[in-house]
Amino acid sequence: MRKSSSLKTAALEKSSHLEYFRIAVSVDCVIFGYEEKELKVLLIKSDLKEFAGMYSLLGDLVRPDEDLDEASYRVLKERTDLDDVFLQQVHTFGAVNRHPSGRVVSTAYYSLVNINNHKLKINNNDLRWHPVKGAYKLAFDHKDILTTCLQHLRGRIEEHPVVHNLLNEKFSLRELQEVYEAILNAPLDRRNFRKKITLKNWLVDLNEMEDNVPHRPGKLYKFNKKYIR
C-alpha cells in the first residue's frame, strides 16, 4: 500500500470495467501502549518518498478473502505477534487525496497492548513506540486518525475496563490511576478515583502487596475476568 506508485499501471487503466474497483481498501491500526507513565503509539518509518523521514501508523491493504476486522487483527499480529487483543473500529477515512499515490479508503482501528508482554516482539528498526502527547506530524492523514482514536479511547475508558490491556496482570491503584491520567492527559483526584473504581466493581483484591517500592507498599489488584473482553 505504501509503495503504490504502480497504482495507475497501464494494465489497470485499460480495464475500464474495473472502474469501481480502482479504490483500494486498507486498515490502519492505532496501537496504544503504556510505558513510563506515558501513553505511546506504535509507529513505523514511512517508506514513501513523499513522507521521507516521517512515521506512520501500521496498516495494510485488506485482502479479498479476509473480513475487515480480520485484516486489522492480521496487521497487529504481524507486527506485535500478539493475538486475542482488544481491537475497536473507529472511523473510515476516505478523502480522495489522502494517499499520494492512489485512491485508498482506510478504516481505522485502535488497540491497547501491554508493552512489557513477553510475546511482544518489536523486531524491526523502523518500528518505535512514540509518545502520543505533543505536536508532531505523521504521514498521510495519520495524525487525524490518531486524534480520532484517542478521543474514542478517552470515552471508552470511562465505561469499560479496557485499560487492563495496557497493564500487567497485577497492579496497584496508583498504577491504574496513572494509566487513566496518561490517557486523559489530566490529573485525577486520588480519593475520588478510588471511589469511582470501587463502585464499578471491576477489580479483585489479591490480598497481596507491592514490593520493591521506596515507600509504603500498596495493595495489588487484578481485573475481574467477568468484565473484561
Added chain:
Amino acid sequence: MRKSSSLKTAALEKSSHLEYFRIAVSVDCVIFGYEEKELKVLLIKSDLKEFAGMYSLLGDLVRPDEDLDEASYRVLKERTDLDDVFLQQVHTFGAVNRHPSGRVVSTAYYSLVNINNHKLKINNNDLRWHPVKGAYKLAFDHKDILTTCLQHLRGRIEEHPVVHNLLNEKFSLRELQEVYEAILNAPLDRRNFRKKITLKNWLVDLNEMEDNVPHRPGKLYKFNKKYIR
C-alpha cells in the same frame, strides 16, 4: 516484515495490486424520517434475485474521484433531491460474504430528513418509508446496519439537537417529545422532558400558538440556529 518485503518487488506489486483492487467500496445510507408519530426509514426494493421481494437501504459504489462522505451525499441527493442535510458516518461493514455477488466493503451513514419537505420527491415506486420498529428482514446485512445506526442516533439526540431535521420549522413541545419517544421507543415524562430541553437552550420561543388542534393549543418553538449544524 511481510508488507515491506512484498512491496519491494515490482512484479509482486503488480499482481498483488490487481488482487487488492478486487474489493469494491460502497456507502449505505440509513435515511430516517418521522411521520405519524413513528420513526421511518427509506428503503428500496432489492433488484437482486438473491433478495427477491426484500428491501434494502439506499447505497451505491463510491466513485474513484469522490470522497467517501461525498458519495453518501450523492446517494441521498439522487434519491431525495435534498441537499445540505445532516449525514453522519457510523461504521464500516466488511465481512467477506456480506454481498452475494462480490466483495463489497460498505461504510454506513445515517441521515435525518423531513418527510414533509416540499423538495423531497420519492419518485420511484420501489422506494418506501418503512417503520423502523418491528421484526423484519432486509437484504444483505442491512438490518445490522440499521440497528447500529439507530443506536448511534439514540446516543446522538441526547447531546445534539439533530432532530430538527425531522420536524417542520415550527413545532410544539409535545411534537418534539413525540419525536424523542419514537426514536428511543420509550415514553418520556413530560415535565422532566421539558425541563431538560429548557436547560439545553436549543429552542426559541416563537410566541405563537398551535392551531387546529382539538384541545388547548401549545406554544410553538423553533430551533436556535446557533446550535444546529
Added chain:
DNA sequence: CCAAAAGTGTTGGCATTACACCCATGA
C-alpha cells in the same frame, strides 16, 4: 360539561467534586 392535552415544582436519591490528615515503608 366533557375530552384532551398544556403548563407547571418539589422531593429524594444518587453521583460528583473538593478537600486534609495520619500511616507504613525504605533509605
Added chain:
DNA sequence: TCATGGGTGTAATGCCAACACTTTTGG
C-alpha cells in the same frame, strides 16, 4: 527522621426520576 506515596470520609452541589393538579380549548 525524612521522603514518598497509601489509605481513608464528609459536606456541598448538581443531575435525575417520580409524581398531580389546574388551565385552556374545541366539540
